[in-house]
Amino acid sequence: MTVGRNPARPRSVSATRLLGASLAGLVAFVLARPASAALGDTAASIARDRIVMRVSQSSTTPMQSYDVHRMVDPAGAVVREYADRAGNVFAVTWHGPRSPDLKTLLGGYYDRYVAAAAQHRTGHHLVTVHAPDLVLSVVRFQRVAYGRAYLPTRMPSGVTKADLR
């Protein structure tokens, strides 16, 4: 799931499917790059995302001003995507034995992560970005991988980073 605009996200509640079941039965989650959130890109990205992420479980928890979409990838990473009422994804988090596919998950913000990582200033196990429009952390230590990316200017009113588990 991509941080940013998500104009065509279907809704589903408490759906669980095993990998190998019909992909059509999976909760669709939409890859939309912030810089090119066109409808045409979205349709193509849905199919790509299903293949790339190969989500085995997913569920949605409605909160007061946003929805939390939880999914588990084949390596056991729990991914949560936070979408506002307009369907815009304003945050993603992950935690598990291995990192999910960050290129898919971070979408148009992936290059910001790459640029920060390429500076090699913080060692091999943690990379952060702290900018007015993007806060991101990527951690890989021993056998844990976790991180979070959120868009401070796109958080729904009343939501803080402490709400992003």
Next chain:
Amino acid sequence: MRSSWWILSRGVLASLVVAGSGLLAACGGGSSGHFVGISGGGSGGGGTPGLNTVPVIVDQGPPAAGGSTNLLYTTVTLCAPGSTTQCQTIDHVQVDTGSSGFRVLAAALGTSLPAADMPQAIDSHGNPLDECTQFADGYSWGTVRTADLVVGNETAASLPVQVIGDPAAAAVPASCVQGPAENTVATFGANGILGIGNFLTDCGAACANGAISGTYYDCPPTGTCAPVAVTLNSQVQNPVALFAADNNGVVIDLPAATSPTATLAGTLIFGIGTQSDNALPASAGIYTLDPTYGTLSTTYNGVTNASSFIDSGSNAYFFTDDTIPTCTNATSFYCPTSTLQLQALIQGQNGANVSVAFSVDNAQNDFATNDAVLPDLAGPAGSSLQGAFDWGLPFFYGRPVYVAFESNTAAGVAGPWVGF
């Protein structure tokens, strides 16, 4: 300013005298001649007293990397399996408790040990085995090869290692790529990495039970690579665990540093409680780790960070405190107007806990010194609940840190644990 052992270590093969300790190190040696007096048997059996150490240093890193801060390096000797002549001494190998396994940059191998002298591993399909290592700051791609690794006076024989940037490796699979490539000394920041974390292998049961993207790849001579399962014994191994003795853990012993300095020299000690130099002092606590992830808990400002860790491979304290301003330029670090005296509570899974005091100073002032040793360097972790408190290398300054391996018992407590 390099210590004398460092300069000596650049020599080829032969024996070298380690200044300061007077130890004699030799390359390879298939025989057990180096290890007179090994008791063996049982985890962490003692080896020759006093010969279970290797010098380590915090400095600017290999010239090609363009400078580094708060990263720890050592020198190792890599040999073709069973050989005492096909060997290469490799300096500026990063000492990392945040990973397991030895990895060397192909570019750091000289003519005395071309990669081809170390046989490439063959996978369950009978094809060459390549590996992808995904760090937080990028990925490293290369072959898996078998070598003898000599660290100080201890040898890990027939050790599966990764040769990063090996020209013999297949094309990088797309599923390996996460972040920038770290396949050169310049981008990796070291000539190699000595992963001596709490786990015995780099991936573990997950990779033995199934093929996982971003780990091991079956690479047929023609065609493309595909993820492949690899048995535990064939995975890239924590080399210390394969030593004949002093193999249940390590101790990183660095002197204190209270202000920026050019270098800091210390000792990496192998084994815990196996010899007189690696006994856990009675004053030290043992903090057991999550056996799956290798993490422990840290509470700071009333927030408990359940996925925290103590890591020689991180170069600062990284934690979340929104009251501390981040630097204008180096936004990955904190820039308080005056030095802050802070504390946080580290707690192991066993419930043992301890309050740890630390200082945070202005990172931009730190970097302006151009010193490699910056004891009060800190930055934001970008996470809060269930997130990170990353106790990087400054935590190790002036505090011996004990790292006990999984499936081993040290000081009477089953690993994985960290003690200090």
